Amino acid sequence: MAKKSELPFSSVFRLLQVLICLSILSTFVTAQDGVTAEDGLLVNGNFEKEGIENRTSRAGDIDSLPGWNIDGMVEYINEGQKQGSMYLVVPEGKHAVRLGNEAQISQQINIQKGSTYSLTFSAARTCAQLESLNVSVPPSTRNVDLQTLYSIYGWDTYAWAFQAQSENVEVIFQNPGMEEDPTCGPILDAIALKQISTPDKLRDNAVINGDFEEGPWMFANETLGVLLPTNLDVATSSLPGWIMESSKAVRYIDSNHYKVPEGKRAIELLSGKEGIISQMVETDPGNKYTMSFLLGQAGDGCQEPMAVMAFAGDQADSFHFNNPPANGIYEPNNVTFTAKAARTRIAFYSLYYNTRVRDRSSLCGPVIDLVKVVDLSKSGTVAGFSGFSVSLLLLVSVLTMAFTLGSL
Numbered sequence: 528m529a530k531k532s533e534l535p536f537s538s539v540f541r542l543l544q545v546l547i548c549l550s551i552l553s554t555f556v557t558a559q560d561g562v563t564a565e566d567g568l569l570v571n572g573n574f575e576k577e578g579i580e581n582r583t584s585r586a587g588d589i590d591s592l593p594g595w596n597i598d599g600m601v602e603y604i605n606e607g608q609k610q611g612s613m614y615l616v617v618p619e620g621k622h623a624v625r626l627g628n629e630a631q632i633s634q635q636i637n638i639q640k641g642s643t644y645s646l647t648f649s650a651a652r653t654c655a656q657l658e659s660l661n662v663s664v665p666p667s668t669r670n671v672d673l674q675t676l677y678s679i680y681g682w683d684t685y686a687w688a689f690q691a692q693s694e695n696v697e698v699i700f701q702n703p704g705m706e707e708d709p710t711c712g713p714i715l716d717a718i719a720l721k722q723i724s725t726p727d728k729l730r731d732n733a734v735i736n737g738d739f740e741e742g743p744w745m746f747a748n749e750t751l752g753v754l755l756p757t758n759l760d761v762a763t764s765s766l767p768g769w770i771m772e773s774s775k776a777v778r779y780i781d782s783n784h785y786k787v788p789e790g791k792r793a794i795e796l797l798s799g800k801e802g803i804i805s806q807m808v809e810t811d812p813g814n815k816y817t818m819s820f821l822l823g824q825a826g827d828g829c830q831e832p833m834a835v836m837a838f839a840g841d842q843a844d845s846f847h848f849n850n851p852p853a854n855g856i857y858e859p860n861n862v863t864f865t866a867k868a869a870r871t872r873i874a875f876y877s878l879y880y881n882t883r884v885r886d887r888s889s890l891c892g893p894v895i896d897l898v899k900v901v902d903l904s905k906s907g908t909v910a911g912f913s914g915f916s917v918s919l920l921l922l923v924s925v926l927t928m929a930f931t932l933g934s935l
């Protein structure tokens with residue numbers, strides 16, 4: 528009898544073993560094919576993988592880099608490393624890489640074809656004023672100008688978005704320069720990827736992503752925010768819905784390190800008129816609208832006065848940030864306009880060219896958040912409907928209570 532009861536159990540056990548083996552095997556096969564990249568750091572995207580020092584071929588430059596293919600003179604930079612009397616910048620952790628003349632590093636990643644992705648990366652220039660960094664995911668490519676230093680730390684974090692043309696793509700960072708001094712070249716660190724999804728348009732707000740909660744990857748320790756350079760194509764924007772139509776970048780900030788009027792993310796406008804963000808919103812010609820927004824300060828010691836220019840259709844107005852406003856962080860403002868077309872441009876830029884009080888060189892400026900464009904002819908209906916809903920709810924509650932009391 529005992530043998531009879533053991534037999535089914537051992538069979539089940541054997542079956543389970545087989546299933547587990549198959550499961551492990553299928554995981555292994557999938558891994559061999561390459562797994563789809565998840566949001567966050569690329570493989571060794573911060574260049575902190577150990578054991579690299581032993582693989583240097585000449586002083587500093589390396590012939591291999593875990594997770595990356597390298598081409599040309601790629602140098603491994605250690606924290607505290609000096610060049611002459613100057614300390615080289617390591618944006619994150621203890622290591623970064625420097626790309627020599629026309630040198631590049633690249634990595635293959637699997638992503639979803641057709642989706643928009645944003646790369647976040649930190650970069651610093653070393654010697655040349657005109658240093659730049661070319662970031663590409665063929666056929667998309669972008670040259671990021673490192674000439675303007677936005678922070679006094681000598682490095683900045685940037686975001687660049689692209690649309691996936693296939694499921695397996697190559698991410699390439701290249702130094703396009705040809706300097707006389709071969710030890711010059713941009714320093715690169717902390718590279719992450721994020722799939723960008725465009726939030727749905729709300730029923731009572733024509734602005735897409737007006738609260739700025741959807742945007743590029745930000746590291747938890749991203750103290751400098753993320754710069755969004757010029758980008759005129761809304762389909763490949765790191766900040767869905769919005770375009771950066773100016774020559775300079777705007778800064779994407781988070782509530783972990785800055786004062787943010789609403790939610791966890793907002794935009795800090797930099798560089799005066801050189802930093803404009805805008806959106807084309809859907810409107811009904813002839814209807815009257817209100818564009819409202821929250822104007823604040825990032826809490827980063829920015830020299831006052833701070834003000835924005837806000838545009839909505841053919842209307843424009845300047846708004847000064849009066850410190851301290853009633854709630855200490857932000858104040859609401861609005862612009863009223865009549866739509867002339869099926870699409871209306873809204874835009875913002877900083878009225879002044881602000882820097883931080885402490886160093887007089889780190890760029891900063893006013894913060895905007897929670898941008899709404901409301902059709903005034905329809906908003907009455909919405910309010911009326913919600914008023915009616917509340918009344919109905921109250922009536923049901925009273926009737927329920929009366930019924931309960933009656934049944935007692």
Ligand SMILES: [Ca+2]
Nearest residue numbers: 573619620622
């Ligand atoms: Ca690093």
Ligand SMILES: [Ca+2]
Nearest residue numbers: 738789790792
């Ligand atoms: Ca927000």
